Amino acid sequence: MRRLLSAAETVAALFLLLIALLTAGNVLLRDVFSVQIPDWYDGSRMLQGIALFWGLALATCYGSHICVDIVWEHLRPRGRRALDVAATAVTLAFLAPLAWMVWVKVGSTGTQGTMDLRLPLVNFYAVAAVGMTVAAVLAAVRLVLLLRGREALLEPPALDAPAAPKASDGP
Amino acid sequence: MDRDLVALLGFLGMFALMALRVPIGIAMGIAGVAGFAGLSGLKPGLNLLANVPLSVVTDYNLSVIPMFILMGAFASRSGMSTELFAAGRAWLGHLRGGLAMASVAACAGFAAINGSSVATAATMAQVALPEMRRAGYHPGLSAGLVAAGGTLGIMIPPSVILVLYGIMTETDITRLFAAGLIPGLLAVAFYFGVVQFIGWRRPDVMPRGQAHGWRERLASLRSLWAVLLLFVFVLGGIYGGLFTVEEAAGIGAAGTLLIGLARGRLGWAGIRAALIDTLRVSSAIMMIVIGAFLFGYFLTITQFTQKAVGFLVGLPIGPYGVLALIMLGYFVLGAIMDELAMILLTVPIVFPAMMQLGFDPVWFGVIIVMAVTFGMICPPVGINVFVINSIARDITLGRIYRGTMPFIAVDLVRLVILCAFPAISLWLPGLIR
Amino acid sequence: QDKPVELKFAHWLPANHSLARNGFEPWAKSVEAASKGSIKVVFFPSQQLGKAADHYDMARDGIADVTWANPGYQAGRFPLIAAGELPFLVAKPGPGSAALDAWYRRYAGTEMKDVKFCFAHLHVGTLHAKKPITEPGQLKGMKIRSSNGTNAQFMTLLGATNVQVSAPEARDALEKGVADAISFPWGSILSFGIDKAVKYHTDMRLYASDFAWVVNKGWYDKLGASQKKVIDDHCSNEWAAKVGAAWGDDEDSGQAKLEKAAGHTIVKLTPAQLDAWKKAAEPLYGQWVQGVDKAGANGKQALAELRKELDARKAGN
Ligand code: NA
Numbered sequence: 065m066r067r068l069l070s071a072a073e074t075v076a077a078l079f080l081l082l083i084a085l086l087t088a089g090n091v092l093l094r095d096v097f098s099v100q101i102p103d104w105y106d107g108s109r110m111l112q113g114i115a116l117f118w119g120l121a122l123a124t125c126y127g128s129h130i131c132v133d134i135v136w137e138h139l140r141p142r143g144r145r146a147l148d149v150a151a152t153a154v155t156l157a158f159l160a161p162l163a164w165m166v167w168v169k170v171g172s173t174g175t176q177g178t179m180d181l182r183l184p185l186v187n188f189y190a191v192a193a194v195g196m197t198v199a200a201v202l203a204a205v206r207l208v209l210l211l212r213g214r215e216a217l218l219e220p221p222a223l224d225a226p227a228a229p230k231a232s233d234g235p
Numbered sequence: 236m237d238r239d240l241v242a243l244l245g246f247l248g249m250f251a252l253m254a255l256r257v258p259i260g261i262a263m264g265i266a267g268v269a270g271f272a273g274l275s276g277l278k279p280g281l282n283l284l285a286n287v288p289l290s291v292v293t294d295y296n297l298s299v300i301p302m303f304i305l306m307g308a309f310a311s312r313s314g315m316s317t318e319l320f321a322a323g324r325a326w327l328g329h330l331r332g333g334l335a336m337a338s339v340a341a342c343a344g345f346a347a348i349n350g351s352s353v354a355t356a357a358t359m360a361q362v363a364l365p366e367m368r369r370a371g372y373h374p375g376l377s378a379g380l381v382a383a384g385g386t387l388g389i390m391i392p393p394s395v396i397l398v399l400y401g402i403m404t405e406t407d408i409t410r411l412f413a414a415g416l417i418p419g420l421l422a423v424a425f426y427f428g429v430v431q432f433i434g435w436r437r438p439d440v441m442p443r444g445q446a447h448g449w450r451e452r453l454a455s456l457r458s459l460w461a462v463l464l465l466f467v468f469v470l471g472g473i474y475g476g477l478f479t480v481e482e483a484a485g486i487g488a489a490g491t492l493l494i495g496l497a498r499g500r501l502g503w504a505g506i507r508a509a510l511i512d513t514l515r516v517s518s519a520i521m522m523i524v525i526g527a528f529l530f531g532y533f534l535t536i537t538q539f540t541q542k543a544v545g546f547l548v549g550l551p552i553g554p555y556g557v558l559a560l561i562m563l564g565y566f567v568l569g570a571i572m573d574e575l576a577m578i579l580l581t582v583p584i585v586f587p588a589m590m591q592l593g594f595d596p597v598w599f600g601v602i603i604v605m606a607v608t609f610g611m612i613c614p615p616v617g618i619n620v621f622v623i624n625s626i627a628r629d630i631t632l633g634r635i636y637r638g639t640m641p642f643i644a645v646d647l648v649r650l651v652i653l654c655a656f657p658a659i660s661l662w663l664p665g666l667i668r
Numbered sequence: 669q670d671k672p673v674e675l676k677f678a679h680w681l682p683a684n685h686s687l688a689r690n691g692f693e694p695w696a697k698s699v700e701a702a703s704k705g706s707i708k709v710v711f712f713p714s715q716q717l718g719k720a721a722d723h724y725d726m727a728r729d730g731i732a733d734v735t736w737a738n739p740g741y742q743a744g745r746f747p748l749i750a751a752g753e754l755p756f757l758v759a760k761p762g763p764g765s766a767a768l769d770a771w772y773r774r775y776a777g778t779e780m781k782d783v784k785f786c787f788a789h790l791h792v793g794t795l796h797a798k799k800p801i802t803e804p805g806q807l808k809g810m811k812i813r814s815s816n817g818t819n820a821q822f823m824t825l826l827g828a829t830n831v832q833v834s835a836p837e838a839r840d841a842l843e844k845g846v847a848d849a850i851s852f853p854w855g856s857i858l859s860f861g862i863d864k865a866v867k868y869h870t871d872m873r874l875y876a877s878d879f880a881w882v883v884n885k886g887w888y889d890k891l892g893a894s895q896k897k898v899i900d901d902h903c904s905n906e907w908a909a910k911v912g913a914a915w916g917d918d919e920d921s922g923q924a925k926l927e928k929a930a931g932h933t934i935v936k937l938t939p940a941q942l943d944a945w946k947k948a949a950e951p952l953y954g955q956w957v958q959g960v961d962k963a964g965a966n967g968k969q970a971l972a973e974l975r976k977e978l979d980a981r982k983a984g985n
């Protein structure tokens with residue numbers, strides 16, 4: 065499963081790169097050759113939506129959402145665990161109906177399409193909805209692992225890139 | 236039920252959930268949906284969840300958030316942050332507090348090619364902080380300096396906070412960017428001043444480094460061409476009419492990648508790491524934006540927003556009295572909650588009030604950034620301090636907070652100056668038109 | 669006596685916009701008066717309850733009770749009403765709105781079935797550029813900020829590229845040269861300050877944007893009998909004409925103001941030039957007919973019916 069999540073994260077991250085390239089490519093073509101990439105705008109929007117919903121799924125899995133630690137940091141390990149369990153349960157209680165309602169949205173999108181090529185939005189929305197569903201499922205998984213004291217299984221994989229070169233390495 | 240009471244309960248519920256360490260965005264979302272359902276019915280409340288989150292993440296205007304962060308990630312993975320610091324050290328290293336000033340200068344330089352203050356602080360905590368410590372600088376003070384220097388990331392353009400403010404208030408983002416530049420440089424000057432003062436009083440905490448020859452100095456400048464090119468190209472393109480601000484973010488990210496590839500500094504591993512870093516940070520931010528929208532719609536139907544605006548405008552303490560009150564409110568809020576959430580929740584109330592009191596929208600954007608700045612480095616909850624603590628584990632939060640104090644003091648002075656002399660912020664944007 | 673209710677009315681314009689003053693507010697006052705105060709209208713302007721493109725769904729979902737929606741913001745979702753966006757179809761916004769509304773009532777029950785359709789209206793606009801534009805061929809290679817999807821398709825068809833910026837950003841984009849021209853209603857050129865950036869305004873009916881007022885079904889069903897009648901009376905063809913004229917004529921009055929303004933030129937077209945534009949727009953009519961056929965109605969017949977309604981009111985082009 066870890067492998068699968070890591071692959072999903074890489075694909076979602078590549079979508080961000082695609083947005084940058086679509087935007088830059090379109091401006092280049094527009095300003096230099098007076099042509100445009102069809103649906104670069106709606107395409108970027110859809111890629112962004114999919115990437116971020118999947119990104120939310122991974123943030124939920126890794127427990128890397130932005131939180132206020134003001135109470136948590138004054139607790140002993142047992143108190144912290146109790147708080148983590150409660151917070152994850154609340155998170156699940158929010159993400160489950162959210163995922164459900166995103167599917168409702170998918171169902172009501174109808175014939176709506178992109179501006180230029182009229183690609184059906186329902187396909188893009190559905191891929192995003194799968195991401196949100198995964199988010200809800202991962203919240204449940206995290207809750208179970210927390211209750212069993214095995215949440216360390218969900219540590220995010222380290223990025224295998226060498227860190228930026230040291231200042232002392234060169235001018 | 237009385238709407239004011241529901242609004243109050245909504246706020247209390249939201250803060251209670253946050254204290255339980257429910258993710259901030261989700262706490263706001265739950266309070267918003269529950270409150271909306273309480274007033275309009277369960278179905279409309281749930282229906283908010285069908286439209287709002289998807290609508291937020293597919294908003295092209297918001298693409299500036301991931302894109303300006305991606306630009307910074309590529310820049311730091313391809314060594315531009317290191318080059319900035321190396322140049323600062325070659326020129327300033329031999330002076331009193333030289334490495335500290337080099338760090339501030341590098342923060343400012345890195346701020347010019349990314350839009351996030353957390354990213355600036357995190358990057359410099361990896362590049363500059365270890366070097367200062369190796370040279371014998373006081374750890375807490377060095378970390379505090381990087382935390383404060385990180386806030387330049389949102390003052391010096393490009394800036395994610397100014398973009399969000401511009402979108403929310405329909406203020407021209409190009410003018411907002413121009414408005415942040417001089418206040419940002421003023422911050423650099425003030426931080427240099429703090430370093431000099433501390434170095435004078437306590438030379439032991441900021442030892443001098445060795446001098447670098449002129450050849451080395453000029454060589455250090457040569458490697459800065461990439462940073463300079465990016466800054467000039469991105470902002471020049473915005474002001475020269477080549478592309479919009481939203482497009483500039485994507486172009487900046489693509490351009491940084493291209494330069495990194497051309498210099499042989501970015502391989503697949505580095506690209507992937509930069510992309511995943513960006514995805515993680517942007518997703519965490521976007522959850523807060525989604526939550527803030529959900530809570531905001533709830534506040535709107537309680538009509539609390541409209542009442543609060545009326546209340547602020549009606550206070551018999553004059554425009555500057557209201558301004559001071561608002562800044563005090565931000566100081567308190569920023570200490571305990573996330574700055575982005577704070578801005579998203581309060582600007583719809585505060586901005587109309589400030590406009591009715593006759594303040595300038597562009598100038599107020601700069602003031603909002605100052606409010607965020609305090610929230611990011613003030614105890615007990617300062618995100619920049621947390622980020623640095625997570626990178627330099629052995630420097631305790633308490634020591635970093637003590638290290639930020641002198642910088643918070645000069646930031647306060649800077650805030651007063653920016654309020655007293657709006658021209659510092661408005662002169663440059665005035666030249667554009 | 670009916671139980672007093674609140675009518676949450678959401679739209680995305682600023683509260684002081686011409687349509688808000690001349691359309692929304694008079695309608696609200698009339699509803700309040702006719703219901704003897706038992707319906708109280710509360711406005712939520714400026715996207716306070718949701719994004720512009722989401723306003724149809726907001727009424728469907730009960731986020732607001734009545735919303736002002738632009739069906740064109742969701743390309744392909746409402747293929748029939750998109751007829752109102754066809755270039756050079758409508759000349760006069762008041763009677764044009766009445767014609768569109770009368771015609772669309774036949775289809776609203778299926779196309780907008782998950783809301784109570786109130787009425788439809790439109791406004792008409794033209795091309796404003798930095799240089800005089802008389803012929804469609806001139807647009808090749810130009811960068812244009814379009815007003816809606818159909819208009820953007822037209823511009824692409826003519827070899828122009830579309831610049832995506834919001835209306836408040838449009839002036840900046842034009843001043844800096846990110847865009848060379850904009851399709852916009854006449855009056856808004858002045859109210860958005862875009863007159864400082866573009867000086868040539870072609871005197872033609874290049875595009876129209878259409879709008880629908882839609883009501884949440886659950887909210888309507890809960891009303892008392894006399895309250896329902898008030899809403900029904902205010903969801904009428906007369907109100908479509910009234911709102912269409914109030915806003916559209918106000919926009920069109922901008923043409924006279926620009927004509928008098930120093931440095932501005934109203935570019936007139938010869939009949940031959942106008943024919944060239946209309947000819948260039950023909951593929952869009954074909955696309956519309958196809959889209960409607962696909963949606964299960966008869967496109968050619970529907971278009972003929974709409975033209976008949978327009979002709980009956982002398983609102984055609
Ligand atoms: Na910046």
Ligand code: NA
Pocket residue numbers: 568569570571572573574609610611612613616617618
């Ligand atoms: Na804070």
